Amino acid sequence: MGRSGLLLKLELQSNPEMLCVVRHALAQLAETLGFSRAECRAVVLAVDEALTNIIRHGYGGEEGHPIHASFRWIAVRRDGKHGRALEIVLEDSGKKIDCAKLCGRPLEDVRPGGLGMHFINECMDAVEFRRKLGRNQLRLIKLLDGPKPEMGA
Amino acid sequence: MGRSGLLLKLELQSNPEMLCVVRHALAQLAETLGFSRAECRAVVLAVDEALTNIIRHGYGGEEGHPIHASFRWIAVRRDGKHGRALEIVLEDSGKKIDCAKLCGRPLEDVRPGGLGMHFINECMDAVEFRRKLGRNQLRLIKLLDGPKPEMGA
Amino acid sequence: MQISARRLDKTTIFDVTGDVDLATSPELRKALLHELRDARIPRVILNLKAVRYMDSSGVASLVEGLKVSRDSGAKLILYGLTPSVREVLQLSKLLKIFEIYENEEQAISP
Amino acid sequence: MQISARRLDKTTIFDVTGDVDLATSPELRKALLHELRDARIPRVILNLKAVRYMDSSGVASLVEGLKVSRDSGAKLILYGLTPSVREVLQLSKLLKIFEIYENEEQAISP
Ligand SMILES: Nc1ncnc2c1ncn2[C@@H]1O[C@H](COP(=O)(O)OP(=O)(O)O)[C@@H](O)[C@H]1O
Ligand SMILES: Nc1ncnc2c1ncn2[C@@H]1O[C@H](COP(=O)(O)OP(=O)(O)O)[C@@H](O)[C@H]1O
Numbered sequence: 001m002g003r004s005g006l007l008l009k010l011e012l013q014s015n016p017e018m019l020c021v022v023r024h025a026l027a028q029l030a031e032t033l034g035f036s037r038a039e040c041r042a043v044v045l046a047v048d049e050a051l052t053n054i055i056r057h058g059y060g061g062e063e064g065h066p067i068h069a070s071f072r073w074i075a076v077r078r079d080g081k082h083g084r085a086l087e088i089v090l091e092d093s094g095k096k097i098d099c100a101k102l103c104g105r106p107l108e109d110v111r112p113g114g115l116g117m118h119f120i121n122e123c124m125d126a127v128e129f130r131r132k133l134g135r136n137q138l139r140l141i142k143l144l145d146g147p148k149p150e151m152g153a
Numbered sequence: 154m155g156r157s158g159l160l161l162k163l164e165l166q167s168n169p170e171m172l173c174v175v176r177h178a179l180a181q182l183a184e185t186l187g188f189s190r191a192e193c194r195a196v197v198l199a200v201d202e203a204l205t206n207i208i209r210h211g212y213g214g215e216e217g218h219p220i221h222a223s224f225r226w227i228a229v230r231r232d233g234k235h236g237r238a239l240e241i242v243l244e245d246s247g248k249k250i251d252c253a254k255l256c257g258r259p260l261e262d263v264r265p266g267g268l269g270m271h272f273i274n275e276c277m278d279a280v281e282f283r284r285k286l287g288r289n290q291l292r293l294i295k296l297l298d299g300p301k302p303e304m305g306a
Numbered sequence: 307m308q309i310s311a312r313r314l315d316k317t318t319i320f321d322v323t324g325d326v327d328l329a330t331s332p333e334l335r336k337a338l339l340h341e342l343r344d345a346r347i348p349r350v351i352l353n354l355k356a357v358r359y360m361d362s363s364g365v366a367s368l369v370e371g372l373k374v375s376r377d378s379g380a381k382l383i384l385y386g387l388t389p390s391v392r393e394v395l396q397l398s399k400l401l402k403i404f405e406i407y408e409n410e411e412q413a414i415s416p
Numbered sequence: 417m418q419i420s421a422r423r424l425d426k427t428t429i430f431d432v433t434g435d436v437d438l439a440t441s442p443e444l445r446k447a448l449l450h451e452l453r454d455a456r457i458p459r460v461i462l463n464l465k466a467v468r469y470m471d472s473s474g475v476a477s478l479v480e481g482l483k484v485s486r487d488s489g490a491k492l493i494l495y496g497l498t499p500s501v502r503e504v505l506q507l508s509k510l511l512k513i514f515e516i517y518e519n520e521e522q523a524i525s526p
Binding site for chain 3: 044
């Protein structure tokens with residue numbers, strides 16, 4: 001690992017076929033860092049959903065636009081104890097995110113779509129959006145040995 | 154795909170645990186591009202061996218040094234026909250490569266080590282070393298529907 | 307992802323393999339809508355045993371299939387849920403909405 | 417990569433799982449040298465059925481094991497070669513140097 005805790009940086013294009021490539025790299029990275037199988041699946045799902053949103057909403061489904069992803073191993077303090085977490089930052093130069101739309105929708109209403117943000121929030125321990133120098137920045141954090149998610153084994 | 158044919162860029166650290174992460178991403182990328190299973194294995198082996206050499210020889214086994222990898226889908230002309238190829242460029246800021254040592258060794262002499270360059274040459278259709286602005290650059294090309302390697306199915 | 311269809315009497319079984327994501331879910335959606343809406347098959351069974359990964363776009367395709375099946379009085383049945391599929395359906399609170407079985411035998415003759 | 421040992425009479429079988437690469441081959445090397453050189457086991461069998469990937473550093477560990485086995489009059493036997501393992505041994509022109517069998521039964525009683 002680099003001094004900054006940097007593990008990996010990716011630059012990909014907004015093509016749906018690249019999602020599978022990122023998922024495979026990330027699943028392996030998370031496993032190497034010591035996350036459980038269920039945690040690995042959760043991290044992979046969250047990042048896949050976030051990239052899907054960037055491709056569909058940020059870039060309006062257009063291929064060939066750049067997306068940057070960086071993966072860092074960071075120190076965190078929780079309940080007075082030192083711990084470690086995987087920090088993932090996704091950046092795109094797509095349409096400005098309308099934060100009002102991000103909150104998701106009530107799940108009681110069974111219909112297609114509108115699940116992505118819900119998955120991201122359930123799977124990660126922290127989710128932050130930022131607009132910076134004309135770019136959208138999404139920061140996702142997953143604690144090692146974090147609270148167990150509802151989704152189970 | 155971007156206009157330049159860029160598929161993916163990676164920046165990783167010279168840590169052996171990262172090899173597995175790169176292999177998984179690359180295996181998936183090559184499969185998506187339409188390479189056969191055997192060709193995917195060949196590309197993955199070549200890149201893994203090249204990264205192993207950068208970590209061991211370029212950086213003397215030290216962790217935390219940067220390695221850049223880029224993957225492009227390029228047009229090639231072969232036997233008067235148009236074709237496609239995967240171009241992979243690996244860059245490091247490690248020790249200058251001694252090209253005299255690169256040629257490998259005769260395989261008749263059964264002993265550990267000295268196989269990496271041989272694998273890279275067998276697995277790829279073109280291999281080029283360059284020193285540029287204090288960096289080592291290794292360029293590897295794999296033709297889609299290229300000549301069948303000796304290694305079989 | 308790959309889908310192959312087995313057509314029995316009044317039932318189609320789709321064997322789905324691989325990852326269902328933004329790149330591949332349109333194909334799953336198309337297969338479901340064709341069978342349920344166009345061919346008006348009364349029962350469509352999805353074999354998900356070999357689905358390594360599913361995300362919200364896959365779930366959206368399943369939900370759309372379910373809607374169409376209800377509209378046309380047909381049945382959409384799932385079996386062979388892997389951890390990935392089970393988890394996304396659970397996160398979507400849809401485990402109880404779908405008709406789900408352990409294996410093909412139970413799915414065919416419930 | 418994971419290695420687990422089964423110790424029979426005068427024979428050790430190592431079950432190797434996962435990827436053998438720069439990160440993991442030192443562990444395989446250590447296990448082989450311990451069994452062949454330190455414990456002086458007369459026959460070491462490597463079950464490679466679950467090895468998804470092997471590179472030149474893995475081959476180097478096998479070659480070192482082979483050298484030590486010859487020096488100490490022991491046997492090193494491989495079985496269950498996956499395509500990845502078979503290919504790197506073929507590229508290394510080592511398929512004929514190693515004693516290789518299809519399955520455990522053949523490896524144990526050749
Ligand atoms: N990266 C993004 N850029 C722009 N808008 C976004 C982005 N991600 C999410 N959104 C907005 O948030 C809404 C909810 O997203 P989500 O829960 O993933 O459901 P869906 O994508 O199926 O609509 C989207 O419909 C969109 O309006
Ligand atoms: N990236 C590199 N940087 C510096 N030297 C290298 C590099 N790659 C290969 N070499 C040199 O080429 C030699 C042959 O490499 P290789 O065939 O992979 O076998 P091995 O690494 O087992 O020695 C190495 O021993 C080293 O001296």
